Amino acid sequence: MxxxxxxxxxxxxxxxxxxxxxxxxxxxxxxxxxxxxxxxxxxxxxxxxxxxQGSGVCDTEGTLSPGARPRPGAMPAGSAMAAIVANGRLRVGVDQNTYMFGFRNPSTGLLEGFDIDLAREVARDLFGDPDRIELRSVTAADRIALLQDKQVDMIVRTFSATCERRREVDFSSAYYRAxxxxxxxxxxxxxxxxxxxxxxxxxxxxxxxxxxxxxxxxxxxxxxxxxxxxxxxxxxxxxxxxxxxxxxxxxxxxxxxxxxxxxxxxxxxxxGAYAVGVPKGSDELVRFVNGVLDRMRTDGTWQRIYQRHLSSLGPSPGPPEPRYVG
The missing domain is CATH 3.40.190.10 (Periplasmic binding protein-like II)
Known part of the structure; x- marks a missing residue:
């Protein structure tokens, strides 16, 4: 070493x-x-x-197809994205204790990891600036409650979509399978x-x-x-x-x-399959985030952040294929 x-x-x-x-x-x-x-x-x-873990049968990875991609800073009036832009920053619940996905680098004091970079890509497409973001450290047990209380705009924290969770929040397409x-x-x-x-x-x-x-x-x-x-x-x-x-x-x-x-x-x-969690009923935001994930799959961004943070796990498996159902 x-x-x-x-x-x-x-x-x-x-x-x-x-x-x-x-x-x-x-x-x-x-x-x-x-x-x-x-x-x-x-x-x-x-x-x-x-x-x-949930019970019953559902399509845990089924999600809404991406909508039209608005220019950064020019979100559709009345949309959840416009409200985020008006607020001046994207509020994201993340982890600070999971090495490689979301952890606080002891040398810099900054949050780093695959999930952190993914959240910044959403901010990039919203504002044209990946730094227009407020990262809030949350525990796994608090993720759903924070979305329901609108204390964060989304959760990017190794969040697996399950049937039980889908009753309370909405999810993007899967961005990592584990x-x-x-x-x-x-x-x-x-x-x-x-x-x-x-x-x-x-x-x-x-x-x-x-x-x-x-x-x-x-x-x-x-x-x-x-x-x-x-x-x-x-x-x-x-x-x-x-x-x-x-x-x-x-x-x-x-x-x-x-x-x-x-x-x-x-x-x-x-x-499990990780996805971005958003408040229940946020169809426009789900479509927007899925558009960001589609961009990341096609322009090489997903592969770059895999190499940056997860290469020690072995060769990249490539991003999961999305399953759009609406």
């Missing part, structure tokens, strides 16, 4: 510890079984599949999902990550701990409060990048 990379990993891990409000975390192998750390603030047991994976300490004897039997597994509250854990056919189900942020899961695993973490591959790969005593193991146990 280069000196620069090592410093970044060390700094990001330190940020994770500070965010969780804990002290220095020893490596899992150094923690006595009788001296496990207490649960993190805000942590709670999840005893059934969360409602965020498989759900498992992260464990290296050399700990866990290599597949079957090894989660009777183990303690950490997920972020308000996400869909807990649901596949309840669907595993195991002799003894895992105990699922929900925390506020994914970095809290990292701290919990470092402290020995949990035995594993399960989440979308780009999210947990970011945790592994911050602590290389960890590794991803086993086959995927679920999948």
């Amino acid at each position: 280069s000196t620069r990379r090592s410093l970044l990993v060390t700094a990001l891990t330190a940020v994770a510890v500070l965010v969780a409000g804990c002290g220095d975390a020893p490596e899992p192998s150094t923690i006595p079984a009788t001296a496990l750390a207490p649960p993190l603030p805000g942590a709670e047991a999840i005893t059934e599949a969360p409602v965020e 498989a759900q994976r498992i992260v464990v300490p290296r050399g700990g004897g866990m290599s597949t999902a079957a090894d989660l039997a009777g183990k303690r597994v950490c997920v972020a509250k308000g996400t869909t990550a807990a649901a596949p854990l309840f669907d595993l056919d195991l002799p003894s189900p895992p105990s699922v701990l929900g925390v506020t942020n994914w970095t809290d899961c990292l701290v919990a695993l470092q402290q020995g409060t949990v035995d594993a973490i399960s989440g979308d591959e780009p999210i947990v790969a970011g945790l592994v990048a911050q602590d290389q005593n960890l590794e991803m193991v086993g086959d995927p146990i679920g999948t």
Whole structure:
């Protein structure tokens, strides 16, 4: 690992510890079984599949086709886009704790990541200026409430569209597909999902990550701990409060990048597709955002921000094809 990379990993891990409000975390192998750390603030047991996963049957990726593309700064009168332009900035709910997608760079103090760059592209097409944006750090559990209360104009935060969520907010076309994976300490004897039997597994509250854990056919189900942020899961695993973490591959790969005593193991146990969330009934805004995403797919912008932030995941899979239903 280069000196620069090592410093970044060390700094990001330190940020994770500070965010969780804990002290220095020893490596899992150094923690006595009788001296496990207490649960993190805000942590709670999840005893059934969360409602965020939803039920029933719907087309989770079906969305409205792009409308006419207005010039930046000249949005149709009375539209949601015109209201945003009149406000002078685009208010976007993002993450500051998910490495590669939305995190605060400890060297600059700025928010960076794939989702951050995508949000700036929406601002570019609204204003002609990607910096006309207000980035608000939000937790996964608060995403829907913030849209319903109109405290943000949209959410760009590894937000998977589900049937349940579609009852409360609207979504753009999918801009990234991810498989759900498992992260464990290296050399700990866990290599597949079957090894989660009777183990303690950490997920972020308000996400869909807990649901596949309840669907595993195991002799003894895992105990699922929900925390506020994914970095809290990292701290919990470092402290020995949990035995594993399960989440979308780009999210947990970011945790592994911050602590290389960890590794991803086993086959995927679920999948998800990230989309931009907007308030319910915002058809014009959905069409506008889908137009931005179409532009990004065709002019190479999607590929450029993949290379900038996600290249460590491997060769680009290319942007998902949109599924327009209206």
